[in-house]
Amino acid sequence: MTAPVITSSTPAGPLPHLEEPRGGRGELPHDPGFAEFARTHIAPRADGAYRAEILDRLSWQRLADRGLWRVGVPEHLGGVGGTWRDLAERIADIAREGDDLGFVLSLIAHAGLVRALVEHGGEYHHRTVLPSLMKGAVGATALTEPHGGSDVARTRTTAVRTPEGWSLTGLKDHITNAPVADRALILGRVPELGRRDITLFLVNLHSPGVRRGPAEELLGLRTSPTGAIHLEDVALPEGAVLGAPGEGLRTLYDIISFDRALYGLVAAAFLEPRLDEVISFTWRREAFGQPILEHQYVQGRLTDIRITIEVARATAMAGIEALVAGDPEASLRCSVAKLTGSEGLVEAAQNLMRLHGHAGYERGPLTRIVQDALGTLIAGGTTEMQRKNILNQMLAHHRG
Ligand SMILES: Cc1cc2nc3c(=O)[nH]c(=O)nc-3n(C[C@H](O)[C@H](O)[C@H](O)COP(=O)(O)OP(=O)(O)OC[C@H]3O[C@@H](n4cnc5c(N)ncnc54)[C@H](O)[C@@H]3O)c2cc1C
Structure with missing residues (x-):
């Protein structure tokens, strides 16, 4: 099946219309309303x-x-304050109750951009871009290019200076939210800067020179559209650079760390209700004259899911706390959370499927979890890249 081309103005499609719950709008963002x-x-x-x-x-x-997008944003920038941990907890609430992992991955991509603008943005980002991202515009972060995503420093997207600011040309691929996004953080290089030339640009995706590809056909995560962004001589104002020109890699590692920790937190939250459901199932389902829960191998699978939840949540929280505190080991911890969360989620998804026997393999909610979980091994950087980062960070902080 060919995925439909979706623009930011495409309506939500043939989905049930639901009334706003009582007390919906205007509720305090810190209340448990997001779970509900x-x-x-x-x-x-x-x-x-x-x-x-x-x-x-x-x-x-x-x-x-x-x-939602005002949580963690300081009040003087239009937010409600709090820390990025507060925003992370709200996203975890949505992962736990929303039954839509793809949707949550799109939220993670947006959350990373909101935080990036707050932490590293200047006047242009705070006044021109952030308000729209808090009000419902969709954000994306575009690093990957057709020749590769792991080695982001080899980006071929190039910017040259113009009297008004910058002109950006390049091609990004597999970008979460790209088919529907309004703003994207784009990694490129400014060759005139010399060796240290990697730079981050904030691009309005409705600008002349920007073209979006159709949503890609993926194995899972189908509610999180990914696609290409073509940039041809896109004119950007001077202030579009996030951080300083040439400092893009350093800024980027801080930005993607938050996304990585969120993957771990979301994996744990998403699994919590699934574990409750499967425990009930193993009480009801009988084999050899007793509930399958009585069989030790079944107990082992349930225990493994719980261990994943505990480890993914704890490592993610350690990563987020480290980021909030400015701990130099934050990047290492966030990579641990991403690795633990995505690998654990895939194993847990298989356990959920296996515990249901044939019913688990019939196309439906359980196979969807397996398909969705597999995507988290690649999105946000592969397991190999998390390991590489953990080692690099470990050696950087080793005192010899
Ligand atoms: C659902 C989804 C959403 C995505 N969203 C985004 C997004 O929002 N923004 C974005 O920029 N990208 C996004 N991506 C792309 C993703 O970040 C890249 O696919 C990923 O980084 C891997 O890049 P690649 O596919 O080019 O594989 P490659 O970089 O070509 O790697 C291929 C294989 O080689 C391994 N490898 C590479 N180098 C090494 C090494 N040094 N040591 C050991 N193994 C190595 C990799 O681990 C991988 O297994 C998304 C991908 C998916 C699946």
Whole structure:
């Protein structure tokens, strides 16, 4: 099946319309309302969004209306304050109750951009871009190019200076939210800077010279559209650079660390209700004259899922706390969380499937979890790249 081309104006598609719950809009963003909203609004639409292979834009907008993207953003920038841990917890609530892992991966991509603008942005980002991202515009972070995604420093996207600012040309691929996004952080290089030339640019994707590819056909995560971004002599103002010209890699490692920790946290939260469900199933299902829960190998699979939840959550929180505290080992910890979370999620997804026997292999919610989980091994950087980062960070902090 060919995935539909989706633009930012594409309606949410044939999904059930749901009334706003009582007390919906205007509720304080720090209350548990996001979990409730995910349960009553996102989860019932998840299957329809998956079949239509689209991001659930209606739920996206409702979350913005309820103040999700103001959590963690300082008040003087239009937010409600708090820390990035608060935002991470809200996203975990949505992962736990929303039944839509793809949607949550799109949230992670957006969260990374919001944090990046707050932490590394200047006047242009804070005044021109951040307000729209808090109100429902969709963000993306574009590093990967057709020749490779792991070795981001080999980017071929190039910027040259112009009297007004910059002109950016290049091609990005497999970018979460790209088919529907309004703004993207683009990694490129400025050759005139010499050896240290990697630079981050904030691009309005509705600008002349920007073209988006169609949503890619993926094994899973079909509610999180990925695609290409073509940039041809895209004119950018001077202030579009995030951080300093030539300092893009250093800034980038801080930005992607938050995304990586979120992968771990979301993996744990997503698995929590699935573990409850499968425990109930193993009580009900009988083999050899007793509930399958009585069999030790079954108990082992359940225990492994719980261990994944505990380890992924703990390592993710350690990563987020380290980022908030400015700990130099934050990047290492966030890579541990990403690795633990995505590998554990894949193993847990298989355990959920196996525990249901043939029913687990029938196309449906359980096979969808396996398909979705596999994507998390690659999105956000592969396991090999997390290991490489852990080693590099470890050696950098080793005192000899
Ligand atoms: C669902 C999804 C969402 C995505 N969203 C985004 C996004 O929002 N933004 C974005 O920029 N990209 C995104 N990507 C792309 C993703 O980041 C890249 O696919 C990933 O970084 C790997 O790059 P690659 O596919 O080019 O593989 P390659 O870099 O070509 O790597 C191929 C294989 O070689 C291994 N490898 C490479 N170098 C080494 C090494 N030194 N040591 C050991 N093994 C190595 C890799 O681990 C991998 O197994 C997304 C991908 C997916 C699947």
